[in-house]
Amino acid sequence: MAQQEGAQQEGRQPPQHQNTQPGHQDAMTPQPSSARTEYRGSGKLRDKVALITGGDSGIGRAVALHFAREGAKVGIVYLSEDEDAEETRRLVTHEGQPCTVVRGDVGDEETCRRAVARMVEEHGRIDILVNNAGEQHPQKSLEDITAEQLERTFRTNIFAYFFMAKAALPHMKEGGAIINTTSVTAYKGSPMLLDYSSTKGAIVSFTRSLALSLAERGIRVNGVAPGPIWTPLIPSTFPEDKVEKFGSDVPLKRAGQPDxxxxxxxxxxxADSSYMSGQVLHPNGGSVVNG
Incomplete structure (x- = not known):
């Protein structure tokens, strides 16, 4: 315990690795922080209906909890992490809001249609779409990236964003919001995450273009580009030594938390961001990306 606390104080995590992606939050040490107790909702999203991909853990779970605390009805889509998804459901309902849970691969367009149909069946509409699910597979060289890996990464990280938006838009009205999770790697690049970084750059362009496309309909489209955040994707992606040092190279010298x-x-x-569309926010630990 003392070793674990010391590592955290130095901006490090205890060495750990998970063998399957996108990883399980319940197996992480320490557990990511999903919602600070001092965060008090003020009804910013009262009675809104929000659908979040990758909502079982990490950033997606934190978004689900914060939305629920602000009064939104929540739905999450996840790949296969049943226990994590059930924990998110428990936490959201503890906030007094319903939580629809849909299992499936968002890289498959039918999963996206099914998730939207569930939300519309239960709530009649979608007000907020959060495209957040993603995967990454480090390789030392471009020559090591197979066609299968390339297609898989693009299908999850950017095809799914198209599929979800396409399915949700007929059920979104003026005042709706689409929020896409991109990454600091879209702006800084990453030599070992060539395909992942490319998808994140595509998400930035998708966000800007879709914002222009939907402006006349009164639907805003923006993005968030996190830096190193302590989520299940990290121990399921990197070896133990890299996990231990994860996040220590940013100006704030530590990994961020989902909350x-x-x-x-x-x-x-x-409505606080009612005059913003086509923009990206950068919670990244102090890295200046000028993007």
């Missing part, structure tokens, strides 16, 4: 990112989504989903 340090979720308020950016609340802002972009609420």
């Amino acid at each position: 340090e990112v979720a308020p950016s989504f609340v802002f972009l989903a609420s």
